Each structure stands twice: as C-alpha cells, then as structure tokens.
Amino acid sequence: MSIVVRRLVTPEELHAAVDVQVSAWRMSKSQCEAVPAHMLKALIENGGLVLGAFDETGRLVGVSAGWFVYTPEGTYFYSHITGVADDVKYRGVGFALKMEQRRQVLSAGVRLIKWTYDPIQSLNTNFNLNKLGVVVRKYVRNYYGAINDGINAGLETDRVVAEWYLDSRNVAEKTSGGLRVPRAEELLRLGAHTALPHDGPLEPGLREGPGIVLIALPHSISDIQARDPQLARTWRLATRTAYEFYLNRGYIVSDFTSDSQGRGYAVLVREGLDEVLSGVRPWS
Numbered sequence: 402m403s404i405v406v407r408r409l410v411t412p413e414e415l416h417a418a419v420d421v422q423v424s425a426w427r428m429s430k431s432q433c434e435a436v437p438a439h440m441l442k443a444l445i446e447n448g449g450l451v452l453g454a455f456d457e458t459g460r461l462v463g464v465s466a467g468w469f470v471y472t473p474e475g476t477y478f479y480s481h482i483t484g485v486a487d488d489v490k491y492r493g494v495g496f497a498l499k500m501e502q503r504r505q506v507l508s509a510g511v512r513l514i515k516w517t518y519d520p521i522q523s524l525n526t527n528f529n530l531n532k533l534g535v536v537v538r539k540y541v542r543n544y545y546g547a548i549n550d551g552i553n554a555g556l557e558t559d560r561v562v563a564e565w566y567l568d569s570r571n572v573a574e575k576t577s578g579g580l581r582v583p584r585a586e587e588l589l590r591l592g593a594h595t596a597l598p599h600d601g602p603l604e605p606g607l608r609e610g611p612g613i614v615l616i617a618l619p620h621s622i623s624d625i626q627a628r629d630p631q632l633a634r635t636w637r638l639a640t641r642t643a644y645e646f647y648l649n650r651g652y653i654v655s656d657f658t659s660d661s662q663g664r665g666y667a668v669l670v671r672e673g674l675d676e677v678l679s680g681v682r683p684w685s
Contacts, residue, residue, distance in 0.1 A: 402456065402457075402489065402492045402493060402494070403456065403457040404454050404455070404456060404462075404463075404493065404494055404497045405454070405455045406452055406453070406454045406455075406463075406497050406498055406500075406501040407452065407453065407455075407501075408445075408450070408451065408452060408453075409441070409445070409451045409452065409453040409461075409464070410445075412438065412442070414453060414461060415438040415441045415442055415451075416438045417453075417461040418438065418441055418451070418453060418461065418464040418466075419433075419435045419436070419437060419438055419441075420461075421461055421462065421463060421464045421484055421485070421486050422435035422436065422464065422482065422484050423435055424484075424486045424487045424488070425484030425485055425486060425487060425490075426484060426550040426552050426553075427487065427550055427552060428549075428550040429549075429550075434548055434549065434550055436466060436481070436482060441466060444466055444467075444468055448468060448469055449466065449467060449468040449469075450465075450466070450467055450468070450478070450502065450505060450506070451464070451465070451466045452464065452465045452466070452498055452501055452502060452505075454485070454494050454497055454498050456489070462485060462486045462489045462494055463483075463484065463485040463486065463489075463494040463495060463497070463498050464482065464483070464484055464498075465480060465482065465483040465484075465498040465499070465502055466480075466481055466482050467479050467480040467481050467482075467502075467514075467516070468481070469509070469511065470515075475513070476511050476513075477511060477513040477514065477515055478502075478506045478509075478511050478513070478514045478515070479514075479515055479516065480502065480514050480515070480516040481516070483495060483498055483499060483502075483516070485498075491524075495528065496528075496532060496533075499533055500576065502514065503565070503567050503572075503576075506567060507567050507568065511567075512566065512567050512568050513564065513565065513566055513567065514565040514567060515562055515563060515564055515565070516562075516563050516565075517541070517544060517560035517561065517562055517563065518560065518561060518563055519553075519558070519559065519560060519622075520537070520540065520559065520560070520561045520618075520640060520644055520654075520667065521559070521618060521619065521622045521636060521637060521640050522618075522622060522623075523618040523619060523620055523621070523622075523657075523665040524620075524621075526618060526657050526665070526667055527657040527665065529563050530575075530654065530655065530656050530657045530667070530668075531575060531582065531656060531657050532575065532576070533565060533572070533575060533576060534565070534566075534569070534571045534572035534573075534574070534575030534576060534580075535563040535564060535565045536563075536564050536566070536571070536653050536654065536655055536674070536677055536678070537561045537562065537563060537564070537648070537653065537654035538562070538564065538648060538653055538654075538674070539561060539562040539648065540559070540560075540561050540641070540644045540645050540648050541559065541560050541561070541562070542557065542559050542641065543557040543558055543559060544558050544559065544560035545558040545560070546558065552623055554626075555626050555630055555633070556622070556626060556633055556634065556637055557637060559637060559641055561644070561654065566678050569678040569679070570678065570679050570680045571655075571677060571678045571679065571680050572678075574680055580656075580680055580682075582656045582657065582658045582668065583658065583684055584658060584659065584660060584661065585615060585658050585659065585660035585661075585664075585666050586660060586661060587684075588613055588615065588658065588668070588684065589615075591613065591683065591684055592611065592612060592613065593611065593612075593613035593614065593615050593668075594606075594608050594611035594613070594614050594615070595614075595615045595617070595666075596608070596614050596615065596616050596643040596646070596647065597615075597616045597617045597639055597640060597643045598617055599617045599660070599662075599664045603635050603636060603639040604639065605639055605642045605643040605646070607642070607643065607646045607647075609650070610671075611671070612670065612671050612683045613668065613669070613670055613671075613683050613684075614643075614647050614652060614668070614669040614670075614671075615658075615666040615667070615668060615669075616640060616643045616644060616666060616667040616669065617640075617664065617665070617666055618640065618665045618666060618667060619636055619665075620663075620664070620665065622636060622637075644667075647669050648669075651671070652669040652670065652671055653669065653670055653672060653674065653677050654667055654668070654669050655668060655669065655670050655672070655677050655682065656668035656670075656682070670682060670683060671683075
C-alpha cells in the first residue's frame with residue numbers, strides 16, 4: 402500500500418479527518434467522540450501538528466493530531482490521536498503517520514513525544530512497544546471516564562503513558578526492526594516471572610524482585626467485551642493490578658512478546674530508564 406503523509410490544510414481535509422476518526426474508533430454518529438474539524442483547525446493555526454495519510458487514490462485513510470507542551474522540566478509533544486480507517490488497519494498507515502510525526506517533531510528541536518494507550522489492547526501494545534520503541538512508566542485508572550465508541554464502551558478507560566524518546570537507540574533499533582524480543586518460553590527459562598498467566602483463572606501472582614515480568618494480554622479485548630462483558634472487566638482489573646504493582650516499584654514496560662501459541666504478553670524489566678533507552682535488556 403502506497404502512503405503519502407503530510408500536514409492537513411483545507412477545511413475539506415479536516416472534515417475528512419473527522420470521518421477517519423469515526424471509522425477508526427467505530428463511533429456512532431449520535432455519540433461521536435471525534436475531535437471536530439474546527440478544533441483541528443485551531444490546532445493547526447496555534448502551534449499544533451495535524452497530519453494526514455493519503456492512499457494512492459488520494460483518499461485520506463489516517464490522521465494524527467497533537468500539540469507542543471512547555472513545562473519547567475522541558476518541552477515535549479503530546480500526540481492526542483492517531484487513527485486509521487477501519488478498512489485499512491494493519492497495513493502500515495499508522496507506522497507511516499508516527500514516523501512522519503517523529504521527523505517533524507525532531508525538526509522542531511523536541512526529542513520526546515507522549516501519548517496514552519489502553520494497556521489491555523494487545524495489538525496496540527505490540528505496535529507501541531515493539532514497532533515504535535516507546536517505554537511506559539505510568540498507569541492511570543479510568544483516564545477519560547466513559548467513552549461511547551465501538552472500542553471503549555463498557556470498560557473503564559485505564560491508560561498508560563507512552564514515552565517516545567525520539568533519538569534514543571531503543572527507538573532507532575525498534576523502528577528499523579532491531580532489538581529482537583525472545584518468546585515468552587525463552588524469557589521464562591531466563592527467570593522471568595509471569596505476573597498474570599494465560600492459563601488458569603485471571604488472578605495476578607505478584608512477586609517482588611524478578612528482573613523480567615510478563616503480563617498476559619487478551620488477543621482482542623473488544624471481542625471479549627462484545628460476547629462476555631464480565632470477563633472483559635475481569636481482564637481489566639487483573640491487568641490493572643499487575644501493571645500497578647510493578648510500575649509502582651520502578652519497573653518499565655519495555656517490550657511485547659508472545660508464546661508458542663501466539664498469546665501476547667507485556668514485558669516489564671527492572672532496569673533504569675537510561676539503560677532501557679540504550680537498548681539494554683536482561684536477555685541481551
């Protein structure tokens with residue numbers, strides 16, 4: 402799929418960006434939670450960055466929007482949304498958007514982008530940790546409150562804060578396909594502790610001190626929510642307990658892996674931030 406990413410400019414493009422959001426998050430028109438076109442315009446005119454991904458026919462199929470944040474500790478860019486039209490997901494559009502966002506933010510002299518994502522969404526966790534090279538050190542319960550769309554409805558909107566250190570070795574190697582993550586079975590042989598397993602009841606087993614921690618994630622929490630809302634809530638509470646226990650003890654969510662059955666796990670390591678950003682892992 403051939404993709405061109407550039408800044409959005411015209412009112413027509415901004416209205417198309419709303420349609421992309423509706424498709425990406427499976428929103429209903431009656432309960433639309435999309436960032437409206439007039440707010441995207443305000444971002445463009447006041448220091449924000451709104452990017453669009455166009456396919457070979459000129460159709461807008463992806464959108465990303467955010468703004469620069471100035472704090473006493475330094476400047477970073479906050480990426481509020483990155484969405485891809487539902488019919489072209491998992492075809493490289495999101496990656497193209499994020500790489501152009503990275504390029505433009507770096508050209509502005511800023512080296513950190515932050516955003517939030519749902520830590521129970523397995524595919525998105527893999528994308529953020531392994532494809533982009535973000536790290537996670539903070540978990541927030543019910544960050545947005547209720548969101549009525551096809552992805553989030555019915556679950557508390559727990560989020561983690563992704564930190565994307567744009568010029569780090571971790572990001573350079575992850576975005577180029579380096580820094581291989583061993584399978585879960587190999588990590589277990591290296592002494593990893595499974596804080597939440599796929600097998601058996603969804604009950605966290607928390608233990609102080611392991612160098613590597615695995616937290617099981619469902620393949621699709623959205624599918625589970627559609628067929629068994631109580632099971633989805635159980636997954637939310639179990640993963641929340643495990644994430645909070647280790648993040649509050651200084652662990653960093655650094656990678657994503659799967660086992661021989663294709664089941665996914667978030668990987669947490671007991672390393673300092675500088676070491677993780679340098680590509681240091683217990684298995685390397």
